[in-house]
Amino acid sequence: HDICVVHDFAYGAIGFDGKKPLSFMQTPGAKDVGIEIYTLSKTFNMAGWRVGFAVGNESVIKAINLLQDHMYVSIFGAIQEAAATALLDKQTxxxxxxxxxxxxxxxxxxxxxxxxxxxxxxxxxxxxxxxxxxxxxxxxxxxxxxxxxxxxxxxxxxxxxxxxxxxxxxxxxxxxxxxxxxxxxxxxxxx
Ligand SMILES: Cc1ncc(COP(=O)(O)O)c(C=O)c1O
Known part of the structure; x- marks a missing residue:
């Protein structure tokens, strides 16, 4: 239908009974038609810190970059460092x-x-x-x-x-x- 799929994967890390929620990106061809958005809010208890990312279709990511450039200023450095630590540390x-x-x-x-x-x-x-x-x-x-x-x-x-x-x-x-x-x-x- 020529519609961009935007999958909100905020709870992507929180699955029970030993199972993980499915990422849209696991589906063959997903990258041709959409993107997935992730936030650190839930996985790392960082609600309100405004850190997240989007992955997937190149043209959509480029459009987000353009909008992001003009609409927002950079996140406070300490929060960026905390986010990097959260993502790079052992995930225990x-x-x-x-x-x-x-x-x-x-x-x-x-x-x-x-x-x-x-x-x-x-x-x-x-x-x-x-x-x-x-x-x-x-x-x-x-x-x-x-x-x-x-x-x-x-x-x-x-x-x-x-x-x-x-x-x-x-x-x-x-x-x-x-x-x-x-x-x-x-x-x-x-x-
Ligand atoms: C499904 C879903 N997506 C996104 C968000 C918002 O995430 P963020 O705090 O990064 O804006 C929430 C949390 O309220 C949510 O429940």
């Missing part, structure tokens, strides 16, 4: 981070299943998408959890129409807090 911290999220995913998903909420385990990233029970929109259900259980989730509709029917939970707090959230949801006796 990445595995530690993935293990941490996988552990939290296991605790959350197991806990929710135990209280009768039928949820799918995410295969990567630090989010879990949970199917909203019948009779609620994603917003209504998110409001209920917030008001009655004091648990914050993001309604799927906020991410577009395909998000409806789901709420998103971040695996961004300790296993103890996740267990507490499960306990509070259990007390609502919805499931």
């Amino acid at each position: 911290c990445v595995q530690e981070l993935v293990d941490l999220y996988e552990d939290r995913r296991n605790v959350l998903i197991q806990g929710l299943r135990e209280i009768g909420w039928e949820v799918k385990a995410p295969k990567g990233s630090f989010f879990a998408w949970l199917k909203v029970p019948e009779g609620y929109t994603s917003k209504e259900f998110a409001d209920k959890l917030l008001e009655e259980a004091h648990v914050v989730v993001a309604p799927g509709i906020g991410f577009g129409s395909f998000g409806e029917g789901y709420v998103r939970v971040g695996l961004l707090t300790s296993t103890e807090r996740l267990q507490e959230a499960v306990q509070r949801i259990r007390e609502l006796k919805i499931f």
